[in-house]
Amino acid sequence: MKIKKMMTVMLVLTTVVFSFSGCAKKTVEKTDSSSSNEKISIKYWVPFTPNQYIKSLNESEMYKELENRTNVHIEFIHPAEGQEQEQFNIMINSKELPDVIQNYAGEYKGGIDKAISDGVYLRLNELIEKYAPNYKKLLDEDPELARQVTTDSGNIYCFALIGEDRNEPAWWGPVIRKDLLDELGLKQPETIEEWENVLRQIKEKKKIEAPLVINKKGVDGYGTFVSAFDIGPGFYKKGNDVKYGPIEPGFKEYLTLMNKWYQEGLIDKDFATRDRKSREALITSGKAAAFITEYGLVDQYIPAIKSTNPKAEFVPALIPALKKGDTVHYRVVNNRNGGYEAVITSSCKDPARIVKWFDYAYSKEGYMLFNYGIEGKSYTIENGKPKFTDLMLKNPEGFDYWTVVNKWKLDVGPYLRDYKAIPEFTKFDLAAMDTWTKADDDYVLPPTTLTAEEEEQYSNTMSDIETYKDEMILKFIMGKEPLSKFDDYVKQIKSMGIDQMIQIQQNALNRYYNRKIK
């Protein structure tokens, strides 16, 4: 309480200071200045991870170039790392709002619609109609996208990261050590049964301590392994019916399997207490043979494991199915609205100008600027195709691409993104995308929203259900509770009100499908 108050005071103080410095530059002209091109300055709140090369987005050369082109000066405000949620909450409470909020806007208590009706965020429909032709075109062409940037009551509320490719590949799935498979003369596992055999042989013949690493909760958030049993890891939809995975019969089969694997030592014994660092140590030290991850991380694991075991090699595995030829229906999905949503707040003096400014990121020139940076500096055109310069690829200061990226272009943010606009995908990355995308994603719920009342009821009930569920899942897997108790577990969750929660999700899904988009 005390600390919270102190932080509020400090935050208010800093925002006051900021607003003074902002005032000096701002031209106070409230009447339709959208036609004018006078220099304006806006405050832009967005989380950012600094590194040795770029400390804040205020140092971004890309945004400086954008300022030259649009005459809009952006003053970035970055919350402290790891405290984004709290600082967002405090900022909203402090009534001193920046002009733009990116990433945490959806966390507004009561939802986006409430934020708009409370007068905190702006409804953008009319502004986009008038001032954002490029963005509007994207929405018109892609109803799924339009649905995902519109609330249930028909408010367009944000500018978001939009994938240029409508079917961006999956980036999350299982990975296995190829060198071990080869030495044992095994094929890549595809079904649960094959996985079991592979893990067992690796354990017995290769003396690998923890053949399979699973996450802390015992269930993969994107459903790997769970999805083999024709369910999702949490709420999911079958056809148009919402269901809750952890109480479905398939979940019992999943737990039975995990329990068996755990007893046999095929799963990391300490999974329940491992954080990410310790999990990675297990993988890179060669004590594990298979794990579930995103492909970008594997590129980092490869040099680490090669330093101790030059023969080690990773390959992506298919998301396992129960029987050969079965389709898996759940995996990671790239929503059309790719997140990093930026909203405009009611503090903004000149929304039309900002809307125009955002729209630039979806234009042709903006697309090149955000994806590749500044021509002649960060990229050149070769054979009609943009190619990053050595500044990006072999930085003279010795930094790698991911360290320098945000100074010259934008990695993620509200713009039209070409996911291939990175130096190059490794062989592993390409194989992973290809392999993991073979799974279907029709069980995954689209990004729905709850009403304020639903939200309150939902968070109240679900936090208790999650507590109970998390506890029981681990107990089932580790054998502290026999699986014969599964029915009691389902009964308990039902008595805690899961049916009502499913209904809430169902209503939200129905509303999603009925969103008014032109």
Place this chain on the structure above:
Amino acid sequence: MKSVEIGKALTVKEESFFKKLKKDFSMNKYIYLMALPMIVYFILFCYIPMYGIIIAFKDFSPRLGIMGSKWVGFKHFYNFFKSIYFGRTFKNTALISLYSLLWGFPAPIILALLINEVRINKFKKAVQTITYLPHFISLVVICGLIIDFTATDGLLNFILSKFGVTPVNWLTKPEWFRTIYISSGIWQSMGWDSIIYLAALTNINPSLYEAAMIDGANRWQQLVHITLPSIAPTIVIMLILNIGGLMSVGYEKIILLYNPLTYTTSDVISSYVYRKGILGANYSFSTAVGLIESAIGFTLIYFANKFSKKISEISLW
């Protein structure tokens, strides 16, 4: 006649209080000046924010502000009490703090007494420095160490396996959670907490020991009959303060160490509120629970103080 006299006596007394205060103020004005920042601090950050307590009885919405939010009466209290986890978290909180007090409270006293008996200055200083050190390590790092040490292939199991104990992951055992939590807590804070007792020890008049020595008291007898009674007021005050904090187990260390498997012993009120309140921005709910905690703490401290006043004449007020 009599009543007039009483009235007179009262006014005289009141005058003398203000006079005393004035006199004291002019005599010790620099001490008052030194205290000023702390007084301002407490007013600013402890007393003024107290009005925020009213959001425990409201549905707090940031935009409407504290005053503008809707009154909901005891809804949040009711929600807390009727939750199926109320009983468990209450019990866990009470047990963890009770055991912490039982084992953790005497530790710094014993350490202070031991350090006090050491006659070699270099050794004394080294011990003090080493025991203070953990206090300055960030809690996150401490918990990282604990998790590493208690893992299946951790240091603890390595040592225990020499004695034929089969390695287990200690942090997945609900029955061991309290032991790990409390013993690491003692390790971390024992040195630092002993400072106040060491300070009290330096205040003991050496002539008492000289007199005792002449009477032929050995070291143990000196400890029991001079040292302990001399620092008893400090001990009692610290005890009363500690009792006041009995129902408030902070969530930071808990959430760093617990996992769903140990919820049965590790999930305390504050960690439950953290999951439910702070992460979901349910400020009203967390304020309501915080208020309950404070009320319990105040009651405990009040009665502990009263009790102590009665039996030992040492009290906070």
